[in-house]
Amino acid sequence: MIPFSLAQPRKLEPLLKKMVPLAYLAATILFIVGLYYALLDSPQDYQQGDSVRIMYVHVPASWFALMIYGFVGVASASFLIFRLPLAALMAQAAAPIGATYCLISLATGSIWGKPMWGTWWVWDARLTSMLVLFLMYAGYLLLSQSIDDRERALKLSSILAVLGLINIPIVKFSVDWWHTLHQPASIFRAAGPSIHSSMLLPLFWMASAYLMLFVALLGHRLQLLFMEMRMKAMQQKLAWQVAP
Amino acid sequence: MSHLGYIAMAYAVAILGLLSIVTGTLLRKRGLLKELKSLETLGVRPDES
Numbered sequence: 001m002i003p004f005s006l007a008q009p010r011k012l013e014p015l016l017k018k019m020v021p022l023a024y025l026a027a028t029i030l031f032i033v034g035l036y037y038a039l040l041d042s043p044q045d046y047q048q049g050d051s052v053r054i055m056y057v058h059v060p061a062s063w064f065a066l067m068i069y070g071f072v073g074v075a076s077a078s079f080l081i082f083r084l085p086l087a088a089l090m091a092q093a094a095a096p097i098g099a100t101y102c103l104i105s106l107a108t109g110s111i112w113g114k115p116m117w118g119t120w121w122v123w124d125a126r127l128t129s130m131l132v133l134f135l136m137y138a139g140y141l142l143l144s145q146s147i148d149d150r151e152r153a154l155k156l157s158s159i160l161a162v163l164g165l166i167n168i169p170i171v172k173f174s175v176d177w178w179h180t181l182h183q184p185a186s187i188f189r190a191a192g193p194s195i196h197s198s199m200l201l202p203l204f205w206m207a208s209a210y211l212m213l214f215v216a217l218l219g220h221r222l223q224l225l226f227m228e229m230r231m232k233a234m235q236q237k238l239a240w241q242v243a244p
Numbered sequence: 245m246s247h248l249g250y251i252a253m254a255y256a257v258a259i260l261g262l263l264s265i266v267t268g269t270l271l272r273k274r275g276l277l278k279e280l281k282s283l284e285t286l287g288v289r290p291d292e293s
Contacts, residue, residue, distance in 0.1 A: 035255075039251075039255075049247055050247045050248060050251060051247045051250060051251065053251050054250065054251055054254040054255075057254055057255055057258035058254065058258075061258065096265065096268075097265060100261055100262070100264070100265045103261060104257065104258050104261040104262070107254075107257045107258075107261070108254040108257055108258055111250055111253050111254040111257065112250070112254060114245075114250060115245075115247055115250050213262060213266075217265060217266065217269060220269050220273070221269055223273070224269065224272055224273055224276060227273070227276045227277075227280065228276065230280070230290050231276060231279055231280055231283065233290070234280070234283045234284075234288045234289075234290055235283065235288075237288050238283065238286060238288045241287075241288070
């Protein structure tokens with residue numbers, strides 16, 4: 001959790017200035033290592049052949065699409081309950097990143113589905129709940145941008161984000177609750193991961209890369225939101241100066 | 245299409261998706277910096293409080 005003193009742009013900005021380039025650099029290195037393991041070092045699957053390599057871009061995107069929505073929902077709830085403006089800003093900064101990860105998950109999943117299932121899309125519980133997650137992200141982003149009254153926009157979009165949290169367990173457990181074409185959980189399960197370590201390692205590298213990119217983008221987008229706030233204050237100042 | 249074709253397509257989609265959000269963020273920053281600069285040339289100073 002961010003210390004209270006850092007919940008002010010003036011104190012948080014110097015930290016972000018140092019952290020963002022380092023996080024981008026770390027993400028780039030992690031992606032290079034991850035792509036090497038995913039494309040060149042990891043073995044073929046005995047059933048899927050080389051197509052299993054799609055897992056290394058699809059699975060981390062899906063994990064973080066879900067986790068980032070959890071982050072947006074919890075930050076929005078903190079804004080609504082404790083009136084923490086920084087929490088609302090964090091949710092706003094994170095949502096476009098989560099929406100992008102979600103879109104990548106849907107697109108790469110569809111591309112993986114074609115050679116494995118023989119179809120690009122099925123109205124399966126996991127795929128449909130993931131599409132609903134993307135729609136929740138889209139709804140949140142549209143609502144936060146489409147109302148002129150900033151405070152009202154933040155309040156309404158935060159309420160929508162909190163309501164959307166209901167979908168998180170539905171996405172996670174959809175493969176257990178319903179018979180789906182999508183395979184059941186093979187990593188985060190009570191009995192431990194069911195895939196071999198030679199495939200877990202590239203997945204770990206790629207997941208670390210996606211996470212580090214999220215950290216870099218979150219910091220970067222927070223900087224932009226602070227700049228927007230500063231600019232609006234300056235525009236107001238200018239309007240007061242110009243007004244007769 | 246061969247399996248390699250699907251792999252190439254999936255990696256291209258993922259990389260383009262990630263690059264698009266990074267590029268979008270950088271372009272937005274550039275736009276904001278320009279707007280801030282033009283406000284400063286009009287004599288408006290950022291509020292330091």
